[in-house]
Amino acid sequence: MREKEIEIEHERELETEEDERQPEYELRNRKALIVLMALCTILESGLAGVLSGQALDRCIVLLFLGIIYSCLYFAGLELYRAEYGWFHKKVGNYSRLALCHAASYGASLLFLFLPGFARPILLFGVAASITASPFWGMASGIFHIAVYALCGQESVFMMICYLLLLLCGCLTPSFLSKKAYFHWGILFLFQFVFGNIMIFSYLQTGQLELNVLIYGLCNGIISATWAAILYQKFSTRLQSPPPREKKLERIIHEDFELVGAVKMFSDAEYRHAQKVSKIAENCALLIGANPQIAAAAGFYYRIGQMVGKPYVENGVALAKRNHLPKEVVEILSEYNGEEKLPSTLESAVVHIVDSIIGKIDILDKTNFSSDWNQDIVVYQTMNENSVAGMYDKSGFTMNMFLKIRDYLIKEAKTT
Numbered sequence: 001m002r003e004k005e006i007e008i009e010h011e012r013e014l015e016t017e018e019d020e021r022q023p024e025y026e027l028r029n030r031k032a033l034i035v036l037m038a039l040c041t042i043l044e045s046g047l048a049g050v051l052s053g054q055a056l057d058r059c060i061v062l063l064f065l066g067i068i069y070s071c072l073y074f075a076g077l078e079l080y081r082a083e084y085g086w087f088h089k090k091v092g093n094y095s096r097l098a099l100c101h102a103a104s105y106g107a108s109l110l111f112l113f114l115p116g117f118a119r120p121i122l123l124f125g126v127a128a129s130i131t132a133s134p135f136w137g138m139a140s141g142i143f144h145i146a147v148y149a150l151c152g153q154e155s156v157f158m159m160i161c162y163l164l165l166l167l168c169g170c171l172t173p174s175f176l177s178k179k180a181y182f183h184w185g186i187l188f189l190f191q192f193v194f195g196n197i198m199i200f201s202y203l204q205t206g207q208l209e210l211n212v213l214i215y216g217l218c219n220g221i222i223s224a225t226w227a228a229i230l231y232q233k234f235s236t237r238l239q240s241p242p243p244r245e246k247k248l249e250r251i252i253h254e255d256f257e258l259v260g261a262v263k264m265f266s267d268a269e270y271r272h273a274q275k276v277s278k279i280a281e282n283c284a285l286l287i288g289a290n291p292q293i294a295a296a297a298g299f300y301y302r303i304g305q306m307v308g309k310p311y312v313e314n315g316v317a318l319a320k321r322n323h324l325p326k327e328v329v330e331i332l333s334e335y336n337g338e339e340k341l342p343s344t345l346e347s348a349v350v351h352i353v354d355s356i357i358g359k360i361d362i363l364d365k366t367n368f369s370s371d372w373n374q375d376i377v378v379y380q381t382m383n384e385n386s387v388a389g390m391y392d393k394s395g396f397t398m399n400m401f402l403k404i405r406d407y408l409i410k411e412a413k414t415t
Contacts, residue, residue: 033095033097033098034074034077034078036098037070037074037097037098037101037102038070038074040101040102040105041066041069041070041073041105041143042063042066042067042070043066043105044066044105044108044109044147045062045063045065045066045069045147046059046062046063046066047109048062048108048109048112048147048148048151049061049062049063049150049151051109051112051113052112052151052152054150054151054152058150058151058152061150062147062150062151065143065146065147065150069143069146073139073140073143076139077132077136080136096131097131097132100127100128100130100131101131101140103127104124104127104128104140104144107123107124108124108144108147112148112151115211115215116148116158117158117161117197117200117201117212117215117216117219118215118218118219119148119162119219120193120219120222120223120226121141121144121145121162121165121166121169122165122166122168122169122172122189122193122223122227123169123223123226123227123230124137124140124141124144124166124169125137125138125141125165125166125167125168125169125170125171125172126169126170126172126173126226126227126230126231127230128140128141128170129169129170129171129172129173130173130230130231130234131234134170134171134173134174135170137166137169137170138166138167138170141166141169141170142163142166145159145162145163145166148162155204157200157201157203157204158200158204160200161196161197161199161200164196165192165193165196165223168189168192168193169223169227172185172189172227172231173231175188175189176227176228176231182228186224186225186227186228187224189220189223189224189227190220190221190223190224191220193216193219193220193223193224194216194217194219194220197212197215197216197219197220198212198213198216201216247325248292248293248295248296248325248328249292249295251296251322251324251325251328252277252295252296252299252300257322258300258303258318258322258324259299261306262299262300262303262306265306268361269302269305269306272302272357272358272361273298273299273300273301273302274299275357276298276299276301276350276353276354276357277295277296277298277299278295278298279298279353279357279408280294280295280297280298280346280349280350280353280354281294281295281298282407283349283352283353283404283407283408284345284346284349286403286404286407287345287349287400287403287404288345289344289345289346289349290327290346293325293327293328293331293346294346294349294350296324296325296328297327297328297331297332297346297347297350298349298350298353298354300315300319300324300328300332301331301332301335301350301354302315302335302354303315303318303319303332304316304318304332304335306318311335311336311338312332312333312335312336312338312339315332315335316329316332316333319332327344327346330343330344330347331344331346331347331350334347334351336351336354336355337351337390341389341390341391341392341393341394342390342391342393342394343393343394344394344395345394345395345396345400347394348390348391348394348396349404351385351390351391352381352382352385352404352408353408355381355385356377356378356381356382356408359377359381360374360377363377374409375409378405378408378409379405379409382401382404382405382408386401
């Protein structure tokens with residue numbers, strides 16, 4: 001066993017870090033949306049200078065601000081997504097993020113035409129925090145404030161007021177998340193906006209002006225009202241999975257008819273399907289594949305056994321009759337590599353997990369299972385399949401191979 005551990009360490013030392021592959025269509029879509037959002041950012045900074053009547057040199061400075069900010073913001077966003085996995089957990093895909101991004105940047109240009117203390121800056125923080133997180137809401141809002149500052153229209157007191165309003169906006173989803181305190185949260189937002197505007201207006205001018213009082217009242221009402229609308233209308237929707245992911249989750253829910261059919265067919269087969277589904281989901285997430293597809297395909301991978309031989313044809317036919325998604329049907333058509341080899345990362349993951357769980361289940365029945373034996377099963381099964389070229393067409397890399405192998409040995413509950 002010690003020799004195996006040394007082998008893993010040696011492979012890691014020699015292994016160069018490789019990109020964790022996403023499905024190709026998702027990767028292209030994400031890159032395109034990032035470019036569009038970056039262009040939107042740069043366009044806002046340039047147009048803000050033009051619309052506010054800035055000199056040419058100031059407009060150029062604003063354009064450079066947009067470029068520098070885009071590089072920092074979107075690089076950080078991708079690094080954060082890759083490290084913490086919130087792409088799948090929260091946003092689902094970048095199309096929703098891009099939509100909110102464009103809307104906030106369009107609003108920021110419209111706010112240029114409003115008096116300084118009448119701008120509902122708080123809403124920048126609310127929208128971005130609901131879409132991504134409070135940190136990214138703050139980062140996005142600071143850019144808008146910086147653009148206003150470079151347009152030469154704000155004093156230091158107004159900038160401080162903006163920053164406090166932005167911070168409050170970033171925390172607003174947390175304020176409103178408790179239903180029992182929802183209305184108190186709305187009242188607090190109004191008071192916070194109104195109070196900040198009156199305080200910093202007084203610090204700026206040394207007196208309380210009637211027009212600023214009106215701005216504060218209007219800003220407070222608009223900010224509180226729209227914060228409530230954004231939270232109620234978009235919070236649940238933005239954080240829920242996209243329609244495709246919803247369907248993938250639904251077809252493995254215990255209330256789904258075909259899930260019940262699997263359970264009635266064999267309780268042991270049902271437990272096997274649940275185990276493969278969960279472990280395949282975790283493995284897919286680990287290497288950047290689609291976890292929902294892996295979970296669904298893992299559950300139904302051996303569905304052909306419910307009908308009988310030929311397992312592949314009957315499994316595919318049964319899946320189609322129950323209207324399973326085409327991605328799942330395609331993986332079922334590659335069952336065990338009998339008719340064709342796994343062609344996607346998700347298919348490779350499901351094959352690995354199913355073959356290992358199947359062998360461990362047999363060991364359990366013979367009372368021959370132990371931690372040591374399970375380790376050997378993982379090593380032997382994965383190495384044999386890899387040497388046989390089972391995953392050559394799936395895009396599976398050595399780095400992914402090692403990650404999954406380590407997970408199955410050290411963390412996965414295979415029994």
